[in-house]
Amino acid sequence: MADRYGQLVNTPLGRIISKQVGLPAPTPLERHELGQPVISGPVLLGAASGSRLTGTAASVLASIGAEVSTLVQDEVRRAAADAGLSAAMFNPDTAGREDTFKALVFDASGIKDSDSLREAWSFFHPTIRRVRRSGRVIVLGTPPETGQDPSEAIAQRALEGLVRSIGKEVRQGATAQLLYVAPEGEAVLESALRFFLSPRSAYVSGQVVRITPGDGDQPAVDWEQPLQQRVALVTGAARGIGQAIAEVLARDGAHVVAVDIPAQASQLEAVAQGIGGSWLEADITEEGAPAAIASHLLEHHDGVDAIIHNAGITRDKTLGRMDEALWQQVLAVNLLAPQRIDAELFSREVVREHGRVVCVSSISGIAGNAGQTNYGTSKAGIIGMVQAWAHRTGQRGVTINAVAPGFIETQMTAAMPLATREAGRRMNSLRQGGLPVDVAETVAWLASPASGGLNGNVVRVCGQSLIGA
């Protein structure tokens, strides 16, 4: 199960050998530890001229206490000053080679036509090789669909290619993301910016996330424990990714109601007890399960704030060999149960205001996978569910989003044949598999009350896998 190759190439001898032979050398990723700052190292802030998000970005950087540098650009200096940032100046022409950054944040929202894309080049060309280990590249843009005219929409859409390519160029555990911030979405940018700057997003790269104004409220949260006073339902919580989700939500302050099938009862109980949560044995495919869950939540917690649809199974066979039972089992657990649970919880008003639904999809649902027609169908259906409900949940501040894990080191992947497993592990920009905690951190971010601006997003936790979009 463990990534023995990854460990080996990070020994002194392994490093020499892998370098000589030209083997991929995955960098151990920095991951979040309690009490650590959001980002440990200087952040370089830049902007295309006429950008509208620089001030917000500067305020967020100020609120996380980041050490900030800016280029010698009046607009950015002014934004930094207004945010109360004591920002240093950075001039690539005079900077020494030792001037490196933990993160590059570029506000590209001012790019209104394709020629202005050159401004992105001028920002990144002299700086991209100054990104540190486990560094972050974040580009802020305007959703093309909200662009003022076709030129702006085209140029903003072009940023996707830039960011995804940067993700493939940066090395040593660094990641790149594009945050499309809709007009008025600035107010709720903080949650996403914090997540993507921090080691919480260790295994997320090459992602395009849309931020909308939501219901406009940016609730005051304790960023160390944003889920305080919140109740979270996690299905499939007895082991693997579900267990990690339960643990991270609890770490962030939530009371977790852990759900799994009766066969996992003892493991489920152990997980719930370990995090001071409660548990509920239920086979979510049973007809009465949604009602039982709803009643439990109402009775014991007077409702729920976050629903994490994590429970999932695989029953792999090529389509010609797959009998109906295998098809139905997977669809029932992975796609039908989440819909039925949501229907029950929403119709009985179990979900409180500013509720969060986070579904676990899969890269197989995006790219498809041979032998997984049932699984791929169910996980693509989850994406459909997110997109379908995103428009319809809005009025009470409820959001629905999905995470789509790539290769995550679990018992499931440990059971894969060696060649397939190694290919899965290495075929991504970070050249390694993710950990359950990486999925869990992403879920916790989307489940945060501060993430009201995120609705209808599918965020892949795949180290920018070569597979899929």
Add this chain to the structure above:
Amino acid sequence: MNTRRPVAVLGGIRLPFARQNGPYARASNQDMLTATLDALIGKFGLEGQVLGEVAAGAVLKHSRDFNLTRECVLGSRLAAETPAYDVQQACGTGLETAILVGGKIALGQIECGVAGGVDTTSDAPLAVGEDLRQVLLDLSRARTAGARLKALSRIRPQQLMPEIPRNSEPRTGLSMGEHTALMAREWGIGRPEQDELAAESHRKLAAAYDDGFLDDLVMPYLGLERDQNLRPDSTEEKLAKLKPVFGGPEGTMTAGNSTPLSDGASTVLLASEEWAAQRGLTIQAHLVDAETAAVDYVHKREGLLMAPAYAVPPLLDRNGLTLQDFDFYEIHEAFAAQVLCTLRAWEDPVFCRERLGRAEPLGSIERERINVHGGSLAAGHPFAATGGRIIAGLAKTLHERGTGRGLISICAAGGMGVTAIMEANHG
């Protein structure tokens, strides 16, 4: 006594500045300052007169020159009854003496006075090392032959090496150039802009000589008629070829865009309007106000030569002016990078907000108004003599224009900055 009188600047004169170990190698501070003082006396017909005071100073000074300025007065053609005192505020010395003399005039304590400064980096004071000094002091304290012998027996050959004065900050061990290289890095000041400023300085100073502007401001001395450092044919291209001397191999600061060690002296005559009128002397300008600031470059890591950036804002506020309300800016070019860092700081919203506590940046200055007759990069910079050079030059510039206002900004070792406002005499 409590009314403030206008302080008139009547004019000044200076020696052409020489490079270290150049024509003035054997001239002492006293020689140079006395010669310059006599020239000023001649220029304004002050022979045998008792002036309110003469204030001057030198940064590098021999211990025997403890009363340097008074000795110069006694050696000059002024009446011996003219009091004098020394001032030392590093490169701010020259301007600070004028502020002191001007303050007494403003308060009615004196009617006129001379401000000046002199420095030699060639005839430098050498000191015996601390070990030897202690031995020699013990020797002088000894009362018996045995004690004297005992003290002498402690002398070791290696103690005979003298201590040479160093151009470095005692608390950081860094030279001023190294400190400025740090500032240039912090403010992202590139090599081309520094070289451009240096080349401009040479061009403007050369033009000032050619136009005769400096004819009555600079007097020939020891065979030198123009500043030795001046290279009228200097260009950005030529300067670009020089190797960096500060900030490591990738540094941007060269011998071309840093001031050289120099020798020279300057003096300026200040007076009340009444005193000038009684003698029929023309008032060229007024010294309106001044402000000196210092920064903590040791613990807070502010740039060593950034103090003028802090001194100017309160000076502007007190006089109800903005940074743009000046026709001339005299910013001492200790290093091209120092000037550029200062300008960038005043333009920078972050610096102005975070360090100066101002909602808005002070803004930009029209570059054509800066150091219109050249600056220290071309003329050289005998530390204490620079203030007098600038005051006399600006006074004449304002007088020729007949109207307008000038700002002086001089950075100084120890993290200090001396600034002042002068206005043309509208009378």
